[in-house]
Amino acid sequence: MSDPVVIGVDQKIESRDLIVTRLDAAVDWCRKNSVWPMPMGLACCAIELMAAGASRFDIARFGAEVMRFSPRQSDLMIVAGTCVYKMAGVVKRVWDQMAEPKWCIAMGACASTGGMYRSYAVVQGVDRFLPVDVYISGCPPRPEALLEGLMALQRKIQQEAALKNMKRSDQRGGLYAMPQGPVIVRGEYAPQMGDRRLEIGGRK
Amino acid sequence: MTNLQSLITNLPGRLGEPVEFRGEVTVMVDRAKILDACRYLKEQCGFDMLTDIAGVDNYGEDPRYAVVYHVYSLPHRCMVRLKVAVPEDDMVVDSVVSVWRTADWHEREAFDMFGIRFRNHPNLKRILMWDGYPYHPLRKDFPLAGMETELPETAVGAGRVEAAPMLGGPFVTTPGAGTAARREPRQADTSAERADKKGAS
Numbered sequence: 001m002s003d004p005v006v007i008g009v010d011q012k013i014e015s016r017d018l019i020v021t022r023l024d025a026a027v028d029w030c031r032k033n034s035v036w037p038m039p040m041g042l043a044c045c046a047i048e049l050m051a052a053g054a055s056r057f058d059i060a061r062f063g064a065e066v067m068r069f070s071p072r073q074s075d076l077m078i079v080a081g082t083c084v085y086k087m088a089g090v091v092k093r094v095w096d097q098m099a100e101p102k103w104c105i106a107m108g109a110c111a112s113t114g115g116m117y118r119s120y121a122v123v124q125g126v127d128r129f130l131p132v133d134v135y136i137s138g139c140p141p142r143p144e145a146l147l148e149g150l151m152a153l154q155r156k157i158q159q160e161a162a163l164k165n166m167k168r169s170d171q172r173g174g175l176y177a178m179p180q181g182p183v184i185v186r187g188e189y190a191p192q193m194g195d196r197r198l199e200i201g202g203r204k
Numbered sequence: 205m206t207n208l209q210s211l212i213t214n215l216p217g218r219l220g221e222p223v224e225f226r227g228e229v230t231v232m233v234d235r236a237k238i239l240d241a242c243r244y245l246k247e248q249c250g251f252d253m254l255t256d257i258a259g260v261d262n263y264g265e266d267p268r269y270a271v272v273y274h275v276y277s278l279p280h281r282c283m284v285r286l287k288v289a290v291p292e293d294d295m296v297v298d299s300v301v302s303v304w305r306t307a308d309w310h311e312r313e314a315f316d317m318f319g320i321r322f323r324n325h326p327n328l329k330r331i332l333m334w335d336g337y338p339y340h341p342l343r344k345d346f347p348l349a350g351m352e353t354e355l356p357e358t359a360v361g362a363g364r365v366e367a368a369p370m371l372g373g374p375f376v377t378t379p380g381a382g383t384a385a386r387r388e389p390r391q392a393d394t395s396a397e398r399a400d401k402k403g404a405s
């Protein structure tokens with residue numbers, strides 16, 4: 001029994017088998033595979049967010065395909081785009097309406113740091129008013145980078161002390177172990193313009 | 205075109221000769237007569253579409269500001285540009301909403317960005333920045349990075365707008381290898397800034 005067992009969708013659990021695990025691990029496992037995003041699409045990054053939801057990249061593979069436009073039903077706010085001060089109040093209000101446990105991804109340069117908009121109107125990073133869990137670099141990040149960010153978040157969720165946090169609902173993010181603090185995803189994904197692509201387009 | 209020339213010669217409040225540059229005609233108009241001029245253009249000359257109203261800050265010149273009207277005539281298929289000089293000590297221009305309703309938002313924008321006030325505008329309030337913002341950010345003497353400002357109602361940085369860190373200008377990076385924190389001084393900067401804040405609170 002001392003060997004760690006990795007549970008996955010590809011393994012069949014026979015009716016007589018017994019799984020022993022921590023309740024925390026089981027709860028975290030459920031949570032991380034059913035993250036419902038709140039798509040806070042504010043600018044061009046939202047286009048890549050939509051692409052990540054569509055069939056080619058298919059965010060459904062990670063259980064996060066249910067984009068909820070109601071904060072009451074969502075667990076993860078993906079801030080995709082440039083946040084101006086005038087919008088910040090709205091974003092904050094939506095965030096406050098989301099039920100715990102909740103997480104936040106800052107997608108792209110603008111949401112992470114203000115990006116190229118060093119200007120009077122743009123909030124220099126949504127972490128000025130939101131607790132960001134994962135930052136994704138890129139302008140815009142490719143959908144692969146968003147998926148990598150989501151996977152990083154899933155790893156982070158898996159580390160959480162779920163039961164402890166239930167009792168202290170005012171406090172977020174109690175972790176058992178690494179990773180501590182925000183995760184920064186540096187996605188460097190160049191488009192592959194190989195032969196295969198052209199064939200798909202039917203133009204070769 | 206000769207027709208247009210003769211119409212413009214009779215334009216109320218016209219100052220100086222119309223200037224033609226690459227087929228575009230520009231007329232300076234007396235500030236007190238702009239409403240008459242616009243009404244004349246619309247009612248007598250068939251200029252039925254207001255394309256744009258823009259504020260201009262000619263910083264260092266006198267008069268400092270200007271308002272520019274781009275007017276188009278769909279039946280005649282021609283465009284004319286009116287310019288009104290606005291002195292700094294009396295930044296009021298008559299609103300032309302009564303002539304073209306679309307002027308509403310254009311004038312609000314010019315008010316928001318430059319602080320030019322439009323007399324008899326039905327709803328002259330800010331359109332881009334939030335209500336209560338104390339500056340007019342497209343003025344030339346306003347820093348691009350912004351100024352420290354109170355922010356109503358939101359929790360952004362404890363309700364404050366902070367000037368964006370510029371470090372000599374936008375897009376400051378040092379070329380070459382090394383970590384991003386080293387290449388982008390802004391990034392190193394804010395972390396220090398935030399650590400300070402954490403220490404203080």
Ligand code: SF4
Pocket residue numbers: 043044045046080081082107108109110111115138139140141
């Ligand atoms: S990071 Fe780039 S792509 Fe994303 S919102 Fe900002 S400017 Fe647009």
